Amino acid sequence: MSSFFVLFRKEFKGQLRTYRFLIVVAVFFVFGLGTPLLLKYLHALIPAEETVIGIPEFTSADAVQSFISSLGQLGLVAAILVAMGSVAGERESGTAAITLSKPVGSGSFILAKLAALSVSFGAAIIVGAAGCYLYTVVLFGNPGGLNFFIANLLGALYLLFCLAVTVMYSSFVKSPIAAGGLSFVTLVAIAGTAGLPGIKYYSPGALVSWAENVATAGGPNSWWVLLVSVVLIIMAIVMGWQVFKKKEL
Amino acid sequence: MPAISCRGLTKHYGSIVALDNLDLTIEDKVIFGFLGPNGAGKTTALKIFTGLSRATSGKAWIAGEEVVSHSCSLQSKIGYLPEEPAFYNWMTAKEYLTFVGRLFSFSSKEIKTRCGELLELVDLSRDASRRISTYSRGMRQRLGIAQALMNKPEVLFLDEPCSALDPLGRAEVLDTLVRLKEQAATIFMSSHILADVERVCDIVGIIDRGKLVVESGVEELRQRFAHPVFEIEFEESAAPLIGLLESLPWVEKVSSEREDNVFKLRVSARDVATAKAELPRIISGSGLTLRQYQLVLPTLEEVFIELVGNKRD
Numbered sequence: 100m101s102s103f104f105v106l107f108r109k110e111f112k113g114q115l116r117t118y119r120f121l122i123v124v125a126v127f128f129v130f131g132l133g134t135p136l137l138l139k140y141l142h143a144l145i146p147a148e149e150t151v152i153g154i155p156e157f158t159s160a161d162a163v164q165s166f167i168s169s170l171g172q173l174g175l176v177a178a179i180l181v182a183m184g185s186v187a188g189e190r191e192s193g194t195a196a197i198t199l200s201k202p203v204g205s206g207s208f209i210l211a212k213l214a215a216l217s218v219s220f221g222a223a224i225i226v227g228a229a230g231c232y233l234y235t236v237v238l239f240g241n242p243g244g245l246n247f248f249i250a251n252l253l254g255a256l257y258l259l260f261c262l263a264v265t266v267m268y269s270s271f272v273k274s275p276i277a278a279g280g281l282s283f284v285t286l287v288a289i290a291g292t293a294g295l296p297g298i299k300y301y302s303p304g305a306l307v308s309w310a311e312n313v314a315t316a317g318g319p320n321s322w323w324v325l326l327v328s329v330v331l332i333i334m335a336i337v338m339g340w341q342v343f344k345k346k347e348l
Numbered sequence: 349m350p351a352i353s354c355r356g357l358t359k360h361y362g363s364i365v366a367l368d369n370l371d372l373t374i375e376d377k378v379i380f381g382f383l384g385p386n387g388a389g390k391t392t393a394l395k396i397f398t399g400l401s402r403a404t405s406g407k408a409w410i411a412g413e414e415v416v417s418h419s420c421s422l423q424s425k426i427g428y429l430p431e432e433p434a435f436y437n438w439m440t441a442k443e444y445l446t447f448v449g450r451l452f453s454f455s456s457k458e459i460k461t462r463c464g465e466l467l468e469l470v471d472l473s474r475d476a477s478r479r480i481s482t483y484s485r486g487m488r489q490r491l492g493i494a495q496a497l498m499n500k501p502e503v504l505f506l507d508e509p510c511s512a513l514d515p516l517g518r519a520e521v522l523d524t525l526v527r528l529k530e531q532a533a534t535i536f537m538s539s540h541i542l543a544d545v546e547r548v549c550d551i552v553g554i555i556d557r558g559k560l561v562v563e564s565g566v567e568e569l570r571q572r573f574a575h576p577v578f579e580i581e582f583e584e585s586a587a588p589l590i591g592l593l594e595s596l597p598w599v600e601k602v603s604s605e606r607e608d609n610v611f612k613l614r615v616s617a618r619d620v621a622t623a624k625a626e627l628p629r630i631i632s633g634s635g636l637t638l639r640q641y642q643l644v645l646p647t648l649e650e651v652f653i654e655l656v657g658n659k660r661d
Contacts, residue, residue, distance in 0.1 A: 105450040116438040193434035200398050200428040201451040202420035345403040
Protein backbone atom coordinates (compact mmCIF):
# COMPACT_ATOMS: atom_id res chain seq x y z
CA MET A 100 0.00 0.00 0.00
CA SER A 101 2.98 2.31 0.51
CA SER A 102 3.36 2.82 -3.25
CA PHE A 103 -0.23 4.13 -3.28
CA PHE A 104 0.69 6.98 -0.93
CA VAL A 105 3.88 7.77 -2.86
CA LEU A 106 1.92 7.89 -6.11
CA PHE A 107 -0.93 9.86 -4.53
CA ARG A 108 1.53 12.41 -3.23
CA LYS A 109 3.14 12.68 -6.67
CA GLU A 110 -0.24 13.04 -8.38
CA PHE A 111 -1.46 15.74 -6.05
CA LYS A 112 1.82 17.63 -6.22
CA GLY A 113 1.60 17.41 -10.01
CA GLN A 114 -1.87 18.94 -9.96
CA LEU A 115 -0.60 21.79 -7.80
CA ARG A 116 2.52 22.42 -9.88
CA THR A 117 0.72 22.30 -13.21
CA TYR A 118 -2.01 24.63 -11.86
CA ARG A 119 -4.77 22.10 -12.59
CA PHE A 120 -5.83 22.20 -8.93
CA LEU A 121 -5.90 25.99 -8.91
CA ILE A 122 -7.89 26.17 -12.16
CA VAL A 123 -10.53 23.65 -11.00
CA VAL A 124 -10.94 25.39 -7.63
CA ALA A 125 -11.10 28.83 -9.27
CA VAL A 126 -13.75 27.71 -11.79
CA PHE A 127 -15.97 26.23 -9.07
CA PHE A 128 -15.45 29.29 -6.87
CA VAL A 129 -16.48 31.65 -9.65
CA PHE A 130 -19.60 29.56 -10.28
CA GLY A 131 -20.32 29.36 -6.55
CA LEU A 132 -20.23 33.13 -6.18
CA GLY A 133 -21.70 33.88 -9.57
CA THR A 134 -24.85 31.75 -9.40
CA PRO A 135 -26.67 33.64 -6.54
CA LEU A 136 -25.34 36.94 -7.89
CA LEU A 137 -26.71 36.23 -11.36
CA LEU A 138 -30.15 35.27 -10.03
CA LYS A 139 -30.31 38.33 -7.78
CA TYR A 140 -29.41 40.79 -10.48
CA LEU A 141 -31.07 39.06 -13.44
CA HIS A 142 -33.84 41.69 -13.34
CA ALA A 143 -31.28 44.41 -13.59
CA LEU A 144 -29.39 42.65 -16.41
CA ILE A 145 -32.53 42.03 -18.51
CA PRO A 146 -34.93 44.98 -18.47
CA ALA A 147 -38.61 44.01 -18.03
CA GLU A 148 -39.68 45.55 -21.40
CA GLU A 149 -37.30 43.15 -23.23
CA THR A 150 -38.78 39.96 -21.78
CA VAL A 151 -41.85 38.17 -23.09
CA ILE A 152 -42.35 36.13 -19.95
CA GLY A 153 -41.91 37.87 -16.62
CA ILE A 154 -38.89 36.85 -14.57
CA PRO A 155 -40.03 35.46 -11.21
CA GLU A 156 -38.63 36.55 -7.88
CA PHE A 157 -35.91 34.07 -6.97
CA THR A 158 -35.44 32.56 -3.52
CA SER A 159 -32.47 31.06 -1.68
CA ALA A 160 -33.70 27.57 -2.75
CA ASP A 161 -33.55 28.66 -6.41
CA ALA A 162 -29.98 29.91 -5.96
CA VAL A 163 -28.86 26.62 -4.40
CA GLN A 164 -30.74 24.55 -6.99
CA SER A 165 -29.11 26.50 -9.78
CA PHE A 166 -25.66 25.98 -8.25
CA ILE A 167 -26.23 22.21 -7.93
CA SER A 168 -27.45 22.08 -11.52
CA SER A 169 -24.31 23.91 -12.69
CA LEU A 170 -22.23 21.47 -10.65
CA GLY A 171 -23.74 18.60 -12.62
CA GLN A 172 -23.06 20.15 -16.03
CA LEU A 173 -19.87 22.11 -15.48
CA GLY A 174 -18.51 19.44 -13.16
CA LEU A 175 -19.00 16.76 -15.80
CA VAL A 176 -17.03 18.73 -18.39
CA ALA A 177 -14.31 19.70 -15.90
CA ALA A 178 -13.97 16.10 -14.68
CA ILE A 179 -13.53 14.82 -18.24
CA LEU A 180 -11.05 17.54 -19.20
CA VAL A 181 -8.89 17.07 -16.12
CA ALA A 182 -9.03 13.25 -15.89
CA MET A 183 -8.98 12.14 -19.53
CA GLY A 184 -5.18 12.21 -19.76
CA SER A 185 -4.54 10.82 -16.29
CA VAL A 186 -3.55 7.31 -17.41
CA ALA A 187 -3.67 7.60 -21.22
CA GLY A 188 -1.36 10.63 -21.14
CA GLU A 189 1.22 8.73 -19.09
CA ARG A 190 1.08 5.77 -21.46
CA GLU A 191 1.37 8.07 -24.46
CA SER A 192 4.33 10.03 -23.08
CA GLY A 193 6.12 6.98 -21.68
CA THR A 194 6.21 8.05 -18.02
CA ALA A 195 3.99 5.09 -17.06
CA ALA A 196 6.58 2.62 -18.44
CA ILE A 197 9.32 3.95 -16.16
CA THR A 198 7.05 4.22 -13.10
CA LEU A 199 5.64 0.72 -13.62
CA SER A 200 9.12 -0.75 -14.07
CA LYS A 201 9.47 -0.05 -10.33
CA PRO A 202 7.76 -2.14 -7.65
CA VAL A 203 4.39 -0.48 -8.18
CA GLY A 204 1.04 -2.26 -8.45
CA SER A 205 -1.15 -1.25 -11.37
CA GLY A 206 -4.06 -0.99 -8.90
CA SER A 207 -2.18 1.56 -6.80
CA PHE A 208 -1.30 3.46 -9.98
CA ILE A 209 -4.96 3.82 -11.02
CA LEU A 210 -6.35 4.34 -7.52
CA ALA A 211 -3.80 7.05 -6.68
CA LYS A 212 -4.87 9.00 -9.76
CA LEU A 213 -8.55 8.79 -8.91
CA ALA A 214 -7.89 9.65 -5.26
CA ALA A 215 -5.82 12.75 -6.13
CA LEU A 216 -8.44 13.92 -8.65
CA SER A 217 -11.19 13.36 -6.09
CA VAL A 218 -9.35 15.44 -3.51
CA SER A 219 -8.96 18.29 -6.03
CA PHE A 220 -12.61 18.20 -7.03
CA GLY A 221 -13.66 17.79 -3.38
CA ALA A 222 -11.71 20.93 -2.49
CA ALA A 223 -13.21 22.72 -5.49
CA ILE A 224 -16.75 21.80 -4.40
CA ILE A 225 -16.07 22.96 -0.83
CA VAL A 226 -14.75 26.32 -2.06
CA GLY A 227 -17.53 26.74 -4.64
CA ALA A 228 -20.25 25.70 -2.17
CA ALA A 229 -18.86 28.04 0.51
CA GLY A 230 -19.00 30.95 -1.97
CA CYS A 231 -22.50 30.01 -3.06
CA TYR A 232 -23.73 29.63 0.55
CA LEU A 233 -22.22 32.97 1.61
CA TYR A 234 -23.75 34.95 -1.25
CA THR A 235 -27.09 33.14 -0.98
CA VAL A 236 -27.33 34.02 2.72
CA VAL A 237 -26.39 37.65 2.00
CA LEU A 238 -28.59 38.11 -1.07
CA PHE A 239 -31.60 35.81 -0.42
CA GLY A 240 -31.47 34.57 3.17
CA ASN A 241 -30.44 31.26 4.76
CA PRO A 242 -31.10 28.28 2.43
CA GLY A 243 -30.87 25.74 5.28
CA GLY A 244 -27.43 24.46 6.18
CA LEU A 245 -28.13 20.71 6.40
CA ASN A 246 -30.02 20.45 3.11
CA PHE A 247 -27.34 22.53 1.39
CA PHE A 248 -24.66 20.23 2.79
CA ILE A 249 -26.45 17.03 1.71
CA ALA A 250 -27.17 18.44 -1.77
CA ASN A 251 -23.47 19.21 -2.25
CA LEU A 252 -22.53 15.78 -0.94
CA LEU A 253 -24.73 14.19 -3.62
CA GLY A 254 -23.22 16.53 -6.23
CA ALA A 255 -19.76 15.45 -5.08
CA LEU A 256 -20.73 11.78 -5.44
CA TYR A 257 -21.90 12.48 -9.00
CA LEU A 258 -18.56 14.10 -9.83
CA LEU A 259 -16.73 11.14 -8.28
CA PHE A 260 -18.74 8.92 -10.63
CA CYS A 261 -17.74 11.13 -13.61
CA LEU A 262 -14.08 10.97 -12.56
CA ALA A 263 -14.15 7.18 -12.06
CA VAL A 264 -15.66 6.64 -15.53
CA THR A 265 -13.13 9.00 -17.15
CA VAL A 266 -10.15 7.39 -15.38
CA MET A 267 -11.48 3.99 -16.44
CA TYR A 268 -11.60 5.01 -20.11
CA SER A 269 -8.22 6.67 -19.74
CA SER A 270 -6.78 3.30 -18.74
CA PHE A 271 -8.49 1.57 -21.68
CA VAL A 272 -6.97 3.67 -24.49
CA LYS A 273 -3.65 5.34 -25.20
CA SER A 274 -5.04 8.63 -26.46
CA PRO A 275 -6.36 11.22 -23.96
CA ILE A 276 -8.67 12.62 -26.64
CA ALA A 277 -10.22 9.19 -27.26
CA ALA A 278 -10.60 8.69 -23.50
CA GLY A 279 -12.29 12.10 -23.23
CA GLY A 280 -14.63 11.37 -26.15
CA LEU A 281 -15.68 7.98 -24.78
CA SER A 282 -16.24 9.47 -21.31
CA PHE A 283 -18.28 12.36 -22.69
CA VAL A 284 -20.59 10.10 -24.71
CA THR A 285 -21.05 7.68 -21.80
CA LEU A 286 -21.64 10.35 -19.16
CA VAL A 287 -24.03 12.40 -21.31
CA ALA A 288 -25.98 9.20 -22.10
CA ILE A 289 -26.13 8.33 -18.39
CA ALA A 290 -27.21 11.90 -17.54
CA GLY A 291 -29.95 11.50 -20.18
CA THR A 292 -31.28 8.34 -18.50
CA ALA A 293 -32.11 10.42 -15.41
CA GLY A 294 -35.28 11.52 -17.23
CA LEU A 295 -36.35 8.08 -18.45
CA PRO A 296 -39.16 6.40 -16.59
CA GLY A 297 -38.06 3.28 -14.76
CA ILE A 298 -34.32 3.79 -15.28
CA LYS A 299 -34.30 7.14 -13.50
CA TYR A 300 -34.66 5.37 -10.15
CA TYR A 301 -31.32 3.62 -10.69
CA SER A 302 -29.28 5.98 -12.86
CA PRO A 303 -26.31 7.88 -11.38
CA GLY A 304 -27.48 10.74 -13.59
CA ALA A 305 -30.43 11.13 -11.19
CA LEU A 306 -28.00 12.10 -8.38
CA VAL A 307 -28.08 15.70 -9.63
CA SER A 308 -31.89 15.94 -9.73
CA TRP A 309 -32.02 14.30 -6.30
CA ALA A 310 -29.50 16.87 -5.03
CA GLU A 311 -31.65 19.67 -6.51
CA ASN A 312 -34.69 18.25 -4.76
CA VAL A 313 -32.82 18.10 -1.47
CA ALA A 314 -31.70 21.72 -1.93
CA THR A 315 -35.28 22.84 -2.39
CA ALA A 316 -36.46 20.53 0.42
CA GLY A 317 -38.84 18.68 -1.89
CA GLY A 318 -39.04 15.28 -3.63
CA PRO A 319 -38.35 11.77 -2.37
CA ASN A 320 -35.00 10.21 -1.48
CA SER A 321 -33.58 7.89 -4.16
CA TRP A 322 -31.57 5.35 -2.21
CA TRP A 323 -31.30 3.00 -5.19
CA VAL A 324 -29.59 5.75 -7.17
CA LEU A 325 -27.08 6.11 -4.35
CA LEU A 326 -26.44 2.38 -4.18
CA VAL A 327 -26.15 1.93 -7.96
CA SER A 328 -23.80 4.92 -8.20
CA VAL A 329 -21.46 3.55 -5.51
CA VAL A 330 -21.50 0.10 -7.15
CA LEU A 331 -20.75 1.61 -10.58
CA ILE A 332 -17.89 3.70 -9.16
CA ILE A 333 -16.34 0.55 -7.69
CA MET A 334 -16.91 -1.32 -10.95
CA ALA A 335 -15.28 1.46 -12.97
CA ILE A 336 -12.20 1.35 -10.71
CA VAL A 337 -11.94 -2.45 -10.88
CA MET A 338 -12.47 -2.54 -14.66
CA GLY A 339 -9.94 0.23 -15.22
CA TRP A 340 -7.42 -1.62 -13.06
CA GLN A 341 -8.00 -5.04 -14.66
CA VAL A 342 -7.80 -3.72 -18.22
CA PHE A 343 -4.74 -1.59 -17.46
CA LYS A 344 -3.00 -4.59 -15.85
CA LYS A 345 -3.15 -6.41 -19.18
CA LYS A 346 -1.87 -3.47 -21.23
CA GLU A 347 1.62 -3.55 -22.71
CA LEU A 348 3.63 -0.46 -21.89
CA MET B 349 23.20 -18.80 -11.86
CA PRO B 350 22.95 -16.68 -15.01
CA ALA B 351 21.80 -13.09 -14.58
CA ILE B 352 19.50 -13.32 -17.59
CA SER B 353 18.25 -16.35 -19.45
CA CYS B 354 15.38 -17.15 -21.73
CA ARG B 355 14.16 -20.19 -23.59
CA GLY B 356 12.02 -20.15 -26.71
CA LEU B 357 10.93 -16.54 -26.13
CA THR B 358 8.48 -15.62 -28.87
CA LYS B 359 6.34 -12.55 -29.36
CA HIS B 360 3.74 -12.01 -32.04
CA TYR B 361 2.01 -8.70 -32.80
CA GLY B 362 -0.82 -9.99 -34.95
CA SER B 363 0.88 -11.56 -37.97
CA ILE B 364 4.22 -9.90 -37.22
CA VAL B 365 6.78 -12.03 -35.43
CA ALA B 366 8.78 -9.60 -33.29
CA LEU B 367 10.72 -12.30 -31.44
CA ASP B 368 11.27 -15.77 -32.79
CA ASN B 369 12.24 -18.49 -30.35
CA LEU B 370 14.96 -16.51 -28.60
CA ASP B 371 17.35 -18.49 -26.41
CA LEU B 372 19.85 -16.49 -24.41
CA THR B 373 22.07 -16.99 -21.39
CA ILE B 374 23.97 -14.07 -19.92
CA GLU B 375 26.26 -14.60 -16.99
CA ASP B 376 26.51 -12.38 -13.96
CA LYS B 377 28.45 -9.10 -13.98
CA VAL B 378 28.98 -8.64 -17.70
CA ILE B 379 27.97 -5.88 -20.05
CA PHE B 380 25.95 -7.51 -22.78
CA GLY B 381 25.39 -5.63 -26.01
CA PHE B 382 22.21 -6.60 -27.82
CA LEU B 383 22.80 -5.56 -31.40
CA GLY B 384 20.42 -5.44 -34.29
CA PRO B 385 19.01 -3.18 -36.96
CA ASN B 386 15.89 -1.12 -36.23
CA GLY B 387 12.85 -3.36 -35.82
CA ALA B 388 14.94 -6.48 -35.13
CA GLY B 389 13.15 -7.21 -31.83
CA LYS B 390 15.55 -5.64 -29.33
CA THR B 391 13.00 -3.43 -27.53
CA THR B 392 10.42 -6.23 -27.52
CA ALA B 393 12.87 -8.55 -25.76
CA LEU B 394 13.78 -5.84 -23.30
CA LYS B 395 10.15 -5.10 -22.45
CA ILE B 396 9.47 -8.77 -21.83
CA PHE B 397 12.53 -9.05 -19.58
CA THR B 398 11.38 -6.05 -17.53
CA GLY B 399 7.82 -7.36 -17.19
CA LEU B 400 6.28 -4.50 -19.18
CA SER B 401 5.17 -6.83 -21.96
CA ARG B 402 4.11 -10.49 -22.16
CA ALA B 403 5.71 -13.15 -24.34
CA THR B 404 3.41 -15.09 -26.65
CA SER B 405 5.34 -18.19 -25.65
CA GLY B 406 8.58 -19.13 -23.93
CA LYS B 407 9.99 -18.22 -20.56
CA ALA B 408 12.58 -15.83 -19.17
CA TRP B 409 14.42 -15.61 -15.87
CA ILE B 410 16.12 -12.56 -14.42
CA ALA B 411 18.39 -12.93 -11.38
CA GLY B 412 16.95 -16.39 -10.81
CA GLU B 413 13.35 -15.23 -10.87
CA GLU B 414 10.89 -16.18 -13.56
CA VAL B 415 9.64 -13.11 -15.39
CA VAL B 416 5.99 -12.40 -14.72
CA SER B 417 4.25 -9.27 -15.99
CA HIS B 418 4.25 -6.39 -13.43
CA SER B 419 5.92 -8.47 -10.71
CA CYS B 420 6.96 -6.19 -7.83
CA SER B 421 9.50 -8.76 -6.65
CA LEU B 422 11.21 -8.83 -10.08
CA GLN B 423 11.05 -5.08 -10.46
CA SER B 424 12.83 -4.51 -7.16
CA LYS B 425 15.83 -6.38 -8.64
CA ILE B 426 16.10 -4.58 -11.97
CA GLY B 427 16.70 -1.13 -13.38
CA TYR B 428 15.26 0.00 -16.71
CA LEU B 429 16.03 2.84 -19.07
CA PRO B 430 13.66 3.08 -22.06
CA GLU B 431 14.88 4.32 -25.42
CA GLU B 432 13.41 7.77 -24.89
CA PRO B 433 13.00 8.20 -21.15
CA ALA B 434 10.01 10.34 -20.22
CA PHE B 435 9.76 12.13 -16.89
CA TYR B 436 7.30 14.33 -15.03
CA ASN B 437 8.58 17.59 -16.43
CA TRP B 438 7.29 19.65 -13.52
CA MET B 439 9.72 17.85 -11.21
CA THR B 440 13.39 18.58 -10.67
CA ALA B 441 15.93 15.77 -11.06
CA LYS B 442 16.30 15.59 -7.29
CA GLU B 443 12.53 15.36 -6.80
CA TYR B 444 12.26 12.66 -9.45
CA LEU B 445 14.98 10.53 -7.87
CA THR B 446 13.38 11.05 -4.45
CA PHE B 447 10.05 9.87 -5.91
CA VAL B 448 11.75 6.76 -7.34
CA GLY B 449 13.49 6.10 -4.01
CA ARG B 450 10.13 6.26 -2.23
CA LEU B 451 8.69 3.73 -4.69
CA PHE B 452 11.42 1.36 -3.48
CA SER B 453 10.37 2.15 0.13
CA PHE B 454 13.77 3.60 1.00
CA SER B 455 14.08 5.72 4.15
CA SER B 456 14.53 9.48 3.78
CA LYS B 457 18.17 9.13 4.81
CA GLU B 458 18.83 6.39 2.25
CA ILE B 459 17.12 8.42 -0.45
CA LYS B 460 19.18 11.51 0.32
CA THR B 461 22.44 9.56 0.23
CA ARG B 462 21.55 7.64 -2.92
CA CYS B 463 20.33 10.77 -4.73
CA GLY B 464 23.64 12.49 -4.00
CA GLU B 465 25.65 9.49 -5.24
CA LEU B 466 23.62 9.06 -8.42
CA LEU B 467 23.55 12.74 -9.33
CA GLU B 468 27.33 12.75 -8.89
CA LEU B 469 27.72 9.60 -11.01
CA VAL B 470 25.72 10.99 -13.92
CA ASP B 471 27.20 14.46 -13.50
CA LEU B 472 23.91 16.22 -12.77
CA SER B 473 24.66 17.51 -9.25
CA ARG B 474 24.84 21.13 -10.39
CA ASP B 475 21.52 20.88 -12.26
CA ALA B 476 19.68 18.79 -9.66
CA SER B 477 17.33 21.62 -8.67
CA ARG B 478 16.41 22.59 -12.22
CA ARG B 479 13.11 21.47 -13.71
CA ILE B 480 13.50 18.43 -15.96
CA SER B 481 11.64 20.30 -18.70
CA THR B 482 14.72 22.51 -19.11
CA TYR B 483 17.10 19.55 -19.60
CA SER B 484 18.86 18.68 -22.85
CA ARG B 485 18.40 15.23 -24.34
CA GLY B 486 21.77 14.06 -23.04
CA MET B 487 20.89 15.26 -19.53
CA ARG B 488 17.54 13.45 -19.66
CA GLN B 489 19.31 10.29 -20.77
CA ARG B 490 21.74 10.57 -17.86
CA LEU B 491 18.86 11.18 -15.46
CA GLY B 492 17.26 8.06 -16.96
CA ILE B 493 20.38 6.08 -16.09
CA ALA B 494 20.34 7.52 -12.56
CA GLN B 495 16.72 6.50 -11.93
CA ALA B 496 17.46 3.02 -13.27
CA LEU B 497 20.28 2.66 -10.74
CA MET B 498 18.38 3.91 -7.69
CA ASN B 499 17.83 0.43 -6.23
CA LYS B 500 21.36 -0.82 -7.01
CA PRO B 501 19.83 -3.30 -9.46
CA GLU B 502 21.18 -6.78 -9.96
CA VAL B 503 20.42 -6.42 -13.65
CA LEU B 504 20.28 -3.13 -15.52
CA PHE B 505 18.38 -2.90 -18.82
CA LEU B 506 19.26 -0.03 -21.15
CA ASP B 507 17.33 0.38 -24.39
CA GLU B 508 19.37 2.27 -26.98
CA PRO B 509 20.96 4.51 -24.34
CA CYS B 510 22.80 6.58 -26.95
CA SER B 511 20.42 6.72 -29.87
CA ALA B 512 19.27 10.13 -31.02
CA LEU B 513 21.98 11.86 -29.02
CA ASP B 514 24.47 14.28 -30.48
CA PRO B 515 28.16 13.27 -30.31
CA LEU B 516 28.64 15.17 -27.04
CA GLY B 517 25.57 13.58 -25.45
CA ARG B 518 26.70 10.13 -26.63
CA ALA B 519 30.13 10.64 -25.15
CA GLU B 520 28.55 11.72 -21.84
CA VAL B 521 26.33 8.64 -21.64
CA LEU B 522 29.10 6.22 -22.68
CA ASP B 523 31.42 7.70 -20.08
CA THR B 524 28.71 7.05 -17.50
CA LEU B 525 28.38 3.44 -18.67
CA VAL B 526 32.14 2.91 -18.45
CA ARG B 527 31.97 4.18 -14.85
CA LEU B 528 29.09 1.77 -14.20
CA LYS B 529 31.33 -1.16 -15.06
CA GLU B 530 32.95 -0.58 -11.69
CA GLN B 531 29.62 -1.06 -9.90
CA ALA B 532 29.62 -4.74 -10.92
CA ALA B 533 26.00 -5.02 -12.02
CA THR B 534 24.97 -7.02 -15.07
CA ILE B 535 24.12 -4.59 -17.84
CA PHE B 536 21.96 -5.54 -20.80
CA MET B 537 22.25 -2.81 -23.40
CA SER B 538 20.42 -2.81 -26.69
CA SER B 539 21.83 -0.72 -29.50
CA HIS B 540 22.18 -0.40 -33.21
CA ILE B 541 25.28 1.78 -32.82
CA LEU B 542 28.14 -0.67 -33.21
CA ALA B 543 30.90 1.65 -32.07
CA ASP B 544 29.14 2.15 -28.73
CA VAL B 545 28.79 -1.57 -28.16
CA GLU B 546 32.39 -2.17 -29.17
CA ARG B 547 33.51 0.43 -26.67
CA VAL B 548 31.70 -0.77 -23.55
CA CYS B 549 30.41 -4.34 -23.97
CA ASP B 550 32.08 -7.62 -23.04
CA ILE B 551 29.66 -9.92 -24.84
CA VAL B 552 27.53 -9.26 -27.89
CA GLY B 553 24.35 -10.86 -29.16
CA ILE B 554 23.23 -10.02 -32.67
CA ILE B 555 19.54 -10.24 -33.42
CA ASP B 556 17.86 -9.91 -36.79
CA ARG B 557 14.15 -10.27 -37.59
CA GLY B 558 13.48 -11.60 -34.11
CA LYS B 559 16.10 -14.34 -34.30
CA LEU B 560 19.41 -14.46 -32.47
CA VAL B 561 22.10 -14.70 -35.14
CA VAL B 562 25.08 -15.03 -32.85
CA GLU B 563 26.14 -14.59 -29.22
CA SER B 564 29.82 -14.20 -28.45
CA GLY B 565 32.61 -12.05 -26.96
CA VAL B 566 33.52 -9.01 -29.07
CA GLU B 567 37.06 -10.23 -29.84
CA GLU B 568 35.93 -13.80 -30.44
CA LEU B 569 33.30 -12.50 -32.81
CA ARG B 570 35.89 -10.61 -34.82
CA GLN B 571 38.10 -13.68 -35.02
CA ARG B 572 35.27 -16.01 -35.95
CA PHE B 573 33.16 -14.08 -38.36
CA ALA B 574 35.35 -11.91 -40.50
CA HIS B 575 38.55 -12.54 -42.39
CA PRO B 576 41.54 -10.45 -41.45
CA VAL B 577 42.50 -7.76 -43.93
CA PHE B 578 46.00 -6.78 -45.02
CA GLU B 579 46.31 -3.03 -45.53
CA ILE B 580 49.23 -2.13 -47.79
CA GLU B 581 50.23 1.42 -48.78
CA PHE B 582 52.54 2.33 -51.68
CA GLU B 583 53.99 5.57 -52.98
CA GLU B 584 53.26 4.56 -56.56
CA SER B 585 50.21 3.12 -58.25
CA ALA B 586 49.66 -0.50 -57.20
CA ALA B 587 47.57 -1.33 -60.28
CA PRO B 588 50.02 -3.94 -61.65
CA LEU B 589 49.77 -5.87 -58.39
CA ILE B 590 46.00 -6.09 -58.30
CA GLY B 591 45.65 -8.52 -61.19
CA LEU B 592 48.39 -10.73 -59.83
CA LEU B 593 46.91 -10.86 -56.34
CA GLU B 594 43.40 -11.56 -57.61
CA SER B 595 44.67 -14.61 -59.49
CA LEU B 596 46.11 -16.23 -56.33
CA PRO B 597 43.95 -18.94 -54.69
CA TRP B 598 44.55 -17.79 -51.10
CA VAL B 599 43.30 -14.25 -51.88
CA GLU B 600 39.59 -13.65 -51.42
CA LYS B 601 39.20 -10.01 -52.39
CA VAL B 602 41.39 -7.05 -53.37
CA SER B 603 40.26 -3.44 -53.24
CA SER B 604 42.24 -0.31 -53.92
CA GLU B 605 41.92 3.40 -53.32
CA ARG B 606 44.04 6.50 -53.73
CA GLU B 607 44.37 9.21 -51.15
CA ASP B 608 46.55 12.17 -52.22
CA ASN B 609 49.77 10.46 -53.35
CA VAL B 610 49.23 7.33 -51.33
CA PHE B 611 47.96 4.16 -53.06
CA LYS B 612 46.18 1.75 -50.73
CA LEU B 613 45.44 -1.93 -51.23
CA ARG B 614 43.13 -3.94 -48.96
CA VAL B 615 43.65 -7.65 -49.37
CA SER B 616 41.24 -10.12 -47.73
CA ALA B 617 42.80 -13.56 -47.40
CA ARG B 618 41.16 -16.95 -47.43
CA ASP B 619 44.29 -18.50 -45.99
CA VAL B 620 45.88 -16.04 -43.57
CA ALA B 621 49.00 -18.13 -42.89
CA THR B 622 49.87 -18.38 -46.58
CA ALA B 623 49.11 -14.69 -47.07
CA LYS B 624 51.44 -13.79 -44.21
CA ALA B 625 54.25 -15.77 -45.84
CA GLU B 626 53.64 -14.85 -49.47
CA LEU B 627 52.57 -11.20 -49.45
CA PRO B 628 55.91 -9.68 -48.30
CA ARG B 629 57.69 -11.69 -51.02
CA ILE B 630 55.27 -10.49 -53.72
CA ILE B 631 55.54 -6.87 -52.57
CA SER B 632 59.32 -7.05 -52.53
CA GLY B 633 59.36 -8.53 -56.03
CA SER B 634 57.04 -5.81 -57.37
CA GLY B 635 59.65 -3.09 -57.03
CA LEU B 636 57.06 -0.67 -55.56
CA THR B 637 57.96 1.66 -52.69
CA LEU B 638 56.24 0.36 -49.57
CA ARG B 639 54.92 2.95 -47.09
CA GLN B 640 52.95 0.73 -44.69
CA TYR B 641 52.05 -2.92 -44.28
CA GLN B 642 49.69 -4.15 -41.56
CA LEU B 643 47.28 -6.93 -40.71
CA VAL B 644 44.06 -5.50 -39.28
CA LEU B 645 41.17 -7.25 -37.61
CA PRO B 646 37.74 -6.29 -38.85
CA THR B 647 35.60 -3.88 -36.86
CA LEU B 648 32.40 -5.03 -35.22
CA GLU B 649 30.62 -3.12 -37.94
CA GLU B 650 32.15 -5.36 -40.59
CA VAL B 651 31.18 -8.45 -38.58
CA PHE B 652 27.67 -7.11 -38.19
CA ILE B 653 27.31 -6.38 -41.89
CA GLU B 654 28.65 -9.81 -42.75
CA LEU B 655 26.21 -11.56 -40.39
CA VAL B 656 23.08 -9.49 -40.90
CA GLY B 657 23.79 -8.38 -44.46
CA ASN B 658 24.54 -11.89 -45.71
CA LYS B 659 21.30 -13.22 -44.26
CA ARG B 660 19.32 -10.58 -46.08
CA ASP B 661 20.99 -11.14 -49.44
